[in-house]
Amino acid sequence: MKDRKADFENALTTAIDGDVRFDSISRTAYSVDASIYEIEPVGIVIPRHKEDLCKAVQIAREYGVPIIPRGAATGITGGAIGKGLIIDLSKYLDTITSIDFDAEYAVCQPGVVQDRLNEALSQKGYRLGPDTSTGNRATIGGMIGNNAAGSRSLKYGKMVDHVEGMELLLSNGDLINLSALDESAVMTKEMLPSREGDIYKATSHIKTNLRSEIEKRFPNIPRRTSGYNFDELIKPEALNLSKLIVGSEGTLGIVTEVKLKICRKPMITALCLIHFNDVIQAMEAIPMLLPFSPISLEMLDDKILAAAHMQGKSGKSTPFIKGMPAALFIAEFEASNQEEIDSKIGDFAFFIEQRKIGYALTSVRNPHDMAQIWSIRKGGLGLLLSKRSYSRAIAFIEDISLPPDRLGPFMTKFLDYLRSIGKEAGIYGHVGAGCMHIRPYIDLRSEKELHLMENTMIAVADMLLEFGGSLSGEHGDGYIRSWLNKKMFGDDVYQGFCDIKNAFDPENLFNPGKIVHAPPLLHDLRWKPEAPLTKIPTFLNFDDQGGIELAADLCNGNGLCRKSESLMCPSFQATHDELDTTRARAQALRAVINGKWNIDKFKGPEIGSVMDLCLECKGCKTECPSSVDMAKMKAEYLFQHQEKYGYSLRSRLFGHIGTFYRVAAPFAWLSNWVASTRGAKKLLSWLGIAPERSLPEMARKRFSDWFGRQQQKSASNPDAKAVILFNDTYTEFNQPEIGKAAFKVLDSLGYRIIVPKWACCGKPLISKGILKSARSHAINVIEKLAPFAKLQIPIIGLEPSCLFAIKDDYQSLVPASMQVLASDISRLCVTFDSFIENHIQNGDLDLISTPQNIIVHGHCHQKAAKDMQGALSALNAMPGCTASLIDAGCCGMAGSFGYETEHYAISMKIANLKLLPAIADAKPETLVVANGISCRSQITHASTCRPLHIAEAIAMRLKS
Numbered sequence: 019m020k021d022r023k024a025d026f027e028n029a030l031t032t033a034i035d036g037d038v039r040f041d042s043i044s045r046t047a048y049s050v051d052a053s054i055y056e057i058e059p060v061g062i063v064i065p066r067h068k069e070d071l072c073k074a075v076q077i078a079r080e081y082g083v084p085i086i087p088r089g090a091a092t093g094i095t096g097g098a099i100g101k102g103l104i105i106d107l108s109k110y111l112d113t114i115t116s117i118d119f120d121a122e123y124a125v126c127q128p129g130v131v132q133d134r135l136n137e138a139l140s141q142k143g144y145r146l147g148p149d150t151s152t153g154n155r156a157t158i159g160g161m162i163g164n165n166a167a168g169s170r171s172l173k174y175g176k177m178v179d180h181v182e183g184m185e186l187l188l189s190n191g192d193l194i195n196l197s198a199l200d201e202s203a204v205m206t207k208e209m210l211p212s213r214e215g216d217i218y219k220a221t222s223h224i225k226t227n228l229r230s231e232i233e234k235r236f237p238n239i240p241r242r243t244s245g246y247n248f249d250e251l252i253k254p255e256a257l258n259l260s261k262l263i264v265g266s267e268g269t270l271g272i273v274t275e276v277k278l279k280i281c282r283k284p285m286i287t288a289l290c291l292i293h294f295n296d297v298i299q300a301m302e303a304i305p306m307l308l309p310f311s312p313i314s315l316e317m318l319d320d321k322i323l324a325a326a327h328m329q330g331k332s333g334k335s336t337p338f339i340k341g342m343p344a345a346l347f348i349a350e351f352e353a354s355n356q357e358e359i360d361s362k363i364g365d366f367a368f369f370i371e372q373r374k375i376g377y378a379l380t381s382v383r384n385p386h387d388m389a390q391i392w393s394i395r396k397g398g399l400g401l402l403l404s405k406r407s408y409s410r411a412i413a414f415i416e417d418i419s420l421p422p423d424r425l426g427p428f429m430t431k432f433l434d435y436l437r438s439i440g441k442e443a444g445i446y447g448h449v450g451a452g453c454m455h456i457r458p459y460i461d462l463r464s465e466k467e468l469h470l471m472e473n474t475m476i477a478v479a480d481m482l483l484e485f486g487g488s489l490s491g492e493h494g495d496g497y498i499r500s501w502l503n504k505k506m507f508g509d510d511v512y513q514g515f516c517d518i519k520n521a522f523d524p525e526n527l528f529n530p531g532k533i534v535h536a537p538p539l540l541h542d543l544r545w546k547p548e549a550p551l552t553k554i555p556t557f558l559n560f561d562d563q564g565g566i567e568l569a570a571d572l573c574n575g576n577g578l579c580r581k582s583e584s585l586m587c588p589s590f591q592a593t594h595d596e597l598d599t600t601r602a603r604a605q606a607l608r609a610v611i612n613g614k615w616n617i618d619k620f621k622g623p624e625i626g627s628v629m630d631l632c633l634e635c636k637g638c639k640t641e642c643p644s645s646v647d648m649a650k651m652k653a654e655y656l657f658q659h660q661e662k663y664g665y666s667l668r669s670r671l672f673g674h675i676g677t678f679y680r681v682a683a684p685f686a687w688l689s690n691w692v693a694s695t696r697g698a699k700k701l702l703s704w705l706g707i708a709p710e711r712s713l714p715e716m717a718r719k720r721f722s723d724w725f726g727r728q729q730q731k732s733a734s735n736p737d738a739k740a741v742i743l744f745n746d747t748y749t750e751f752n753q754p755e756i757g758k759a760a761f762k763v764l765d766s767l768g769y770r771i772i773v774p775k776w777a778c779c780g781k782p783l784i785s786k787g788i789l790k791s792a793r794s795h796a797i798n799v800i801e802k803l804a805p806f807a808k809l810q811i812p813i814i815g816l817e818p819s820c821l822f823a824i825k826d827d828y829q830s831l832v833p834a835s836m837q838v839l840a841s842d843i844s845r846l847c848v849t850f851d852s853f854i855e856n857h858i859q860n861g862d863l864d865l866i867s868t869p870q871n872i873i874v875h876g877h878c879h880q881k882a883a884k885d886m887q888g889a890l891s892a893l894n895a896m897p898g899c900t901a902s903l904i905d906a907g908c909c910g911m912a913g914s915f916g917y918e919t920e921h922y923a924i925s926m927k928i929a930n931l932k933l934l935p936a937i938a939d940a941k942p943e944t945l946v947v948a949n950g951i952s953c954r955s956q957i958t959h960a961s962t963c964r965p966l967h968i969a970e971a972i973a974m975r976l977k978s
Contacts, residue, residue: 036066047602051091052575056544087268089160094413095496128159147174155580164494165265173313186271196260220521241491270522284352293343293378300345301426315450340378411457419491422452453491462545500536559830572644573604585637588908633912635878656787672914673786676778679751686716708922721754732770746820759973781823818877852888867897877950906932911952
């Protein structure tokens with residue numbers, strides 16, 4: 019068996035230009051999606067082109083290995099995992115082949131991401147109709163696989179309504195084209211002596227013999243994605259078998275290219291929010307609201323709203339949500355002009371108020387506010403899963419679908435049932451289309467709870483049959499629901515499903531176990547009652563996250579770390595490789611925690627291979643819906659690994675950079691000269707430091723020396739308020755001009771400025787996993803700041819990485835006896851931007867008024883803390899200034915990361931995603947502001963720009 023597996027791997031490696039992976043870490047990473055299942059594949063192929071894809075299928079067929087097509091794997095049913103060869107179509111097969119705006123269609127490969135297609139279409143005012151909540155990473159192939167719909171299906175319908183044709187790869191290697199055919203063309207196809215002929219013959223048999231059963235068993239509802247789309251076969255229009263492939267979950271063939279109908283974007287939209295004190299009351303109102311033709315009608319329950327409030331996604335920032343409703347309806351309307359939208363909103367609001375529907379109604383028209391509402395709606399699933407417990411909102415009756423006018427009576431019966439079994443659930447969904455997302459809280463480690471889940475599914479299936487509904491309205495069957503398809507569709511239709519599967523794929527190679535021939539519900543669960551939970555002793559404190567075990571296990575697999583915008587995850591944005599996602603890193607840790615790997619592997623190279631490209635940006639801590647803090651987990655891994663295998667000289671050099679600077683400071687000019695020599699470059703290269711880089715120069719004079727000789731304006735004012743200006747390592751030794759600029763600004767405001775004696779905060783040590791030394795530094799800093807903390811004096815930071823080390827990292831680094839003091843100090847820490855914001859807005863500084871465009875690049879840790887508004891507000895409040903934030907994530911330098919030889923190329927690739935192009939596109943006179951020394955170093959290295967710290971940008975405009 020081992021030899022055969024080796025032969026299979028060798029055959030693929032020899033034939034494929036793309037990536038072939040049979041290693042343990044890759045198979046572990048690809049063993050999960052966003053479902054409750056975990057199945058390790060035989061191997062993974064990432065085809066570089068269509069020829070690769072065809073060869074992979076041919077070789078897998080020769081060896082009798084099942085094939086699982088995969089996109090972003092954001093599905094909740096287990097549709098993208100299995101015991102076979104996973105073919106990842108997302109990395110390379112992502113070309114938009116053509117767009118014809120006149121004929122209103124687009125042709126693309128299956129790996130194209132929904133939002134990227136929409137970005138290309140929006141140039142001419144178009145969009146793809148279906149808009150999934152995972153659109154920033156969901157691929158078109160995946161959307162075809164589960165017949166995706168989205169929030170606006172009242173207007174746009176499902177994917178099946180937009181697919182016009184496709185090229186399909188069959189399990190025997192044939193490529194066939196599917197499109198609309200008249201009766202004569204179908205008969206010609208049936209005569210073909212090939213797999214294609216067999217498919218058309220089987221289809222005609224089903225049309226002829228199962229029509230009445232299809233009409234009886236397929237519910238007449240807006241949304242259904244269970245089973246195969248036999249309802250499409252009996253429609254009066256021309257037969258188009260591409261409609262049958264939609265929703266087939268990769269069980270019939272692999273789509274290599276698809277032709278999609280595209281739609282005009284709405285000109286103007288607005289939202290109405292209807293607040294209800296009762297969920298059933300809300301459901302009963304749906305039939306009264308639909309005649310107003312909203313393009314979407316969505317619902318959030320109190321659990322999601324509460325979770326959004328806890329994560330800062332609602333509350334004071336969303337004043338249009340009144341109180342805490344049991345159910346909130348979001349009705350969206352479109353129009354071609356402002357007068358029309360005003361009329362629609364007015365008529366709707368008048369009707370709501372007259373009928374006394376709900377307890378409050380608010381309209382939302384500002385694009386920013388509407389985006390915020392939609393972000394809460396799109397994040398509904400993640401918000402439910404953010405609960406730090408093993409009793410979680412589990413997707414098993416996740417997207418039941420019913421006639422909208424029967425939601426009320428169904429939900430009455432269902433909620434009664436839920437109460438009878440002692441369960442509660444998070445509820446949200448597309449109520450206008452009758453599709454509900456319901457996630458009861460289940461502990462999958464409990465045998466009793468597992469059987470309760472199974473019984474609940476059977477009970478809900480019976481209710482759905484009673485009320486004319488379906489088990490799935492948009493996510494498909496996968497492993498979680500396929501076992502109930504015979505119950506839901508009846509013996510005859512189910513046999514038809516088996517017949518069509520056999521016609522397309524007689525070897526049962528493509529994604530077996532989905533839709534037909536399903537295993538039982540409780541197979542291959544990610545969490546099992548009998549599975550041991552390995553406790554990992556840690557140096558850092560993970561108590562607030564339920565231990566490192568729960569911290570890693572909170573990753574629900576929804577793949578938000580695969581998005582291409584904002585902060586998380588910089589390495590994936592550059593490589594588009596699943597192994598470079600937060601999800602893959604969490605899954606590797608989980609392999610140890612769940613006992614798949616020995617605990618020693620936590621310290622070994624397997625974990626290191628997925629941790630290596632984590633830039634510790636902290637984006638996942640705030641952008642991941644489950645707040646998976648991978649930066650912290652990487653620091654812990656590095657510590658444990660190095661404690662076992664030793665610390666490299668390079669890690670020690672970068673970690674103890676403050677100590678190095680302190681020793682070299684008296685000889686700064688000499689140190690700078692030596693560092694620039696060829697011999698030094700060779701030595702640094704030997705240490706693993708990229709020869710393309712120059713290390714930051716040291717200043718001739720330390721900031722603290724300069725500060726000690728300054729006279730402050732506050733000296734003559736005994737009532738002057740004091741502030742602490744935290745003297746970080748880089749201000750002290752590399753760029754004291756930033757400290758000088760901050761001093762000038764604060765001095766102009768009359769503050770009494772206190773600069774404690776320099777002490778490295780230990781952030782470089784934390785990032786390199788040298789945690790024992792980092793703890794010593796943290797204790798030292800806390801002891802220095804403690805006297806000022808007792809006096810409640812603000813602590814102003816100039817270098818974001820240092821400030822947020824104190825605000826964030828110290829909480830889990832320092833001993834338990836110091837955590838209260840660390841928290842007190844943390845609350846007093848503030849960025850220079852945020853501290854100065856109100857002063858500039860209030861006109862407290864006498865500033866020069868000259869026109870100046872400014873673009874701002876935010877430091878990762880500052881963006882992760884959602885602390886960029888102060889910088890923008892301060893800069894825009896300066897007379898004549900217009901400032902905007904560069905739409906970029908990480909700069910790619912990430913402390914020492916970009917200086918390391920093996921990381922230089924990826925560092926530059928990340929910088930070239932958005933940051934460097936934005937700077938290149940700016941006008942020459944534009945000022946670039948970047949507060950992080952890493953960010954400034956990257957920009958200086960890769961462009962002709964000399965970026966400034968915000969303190970410098972403000973100080974240079976002081977009149978005095």
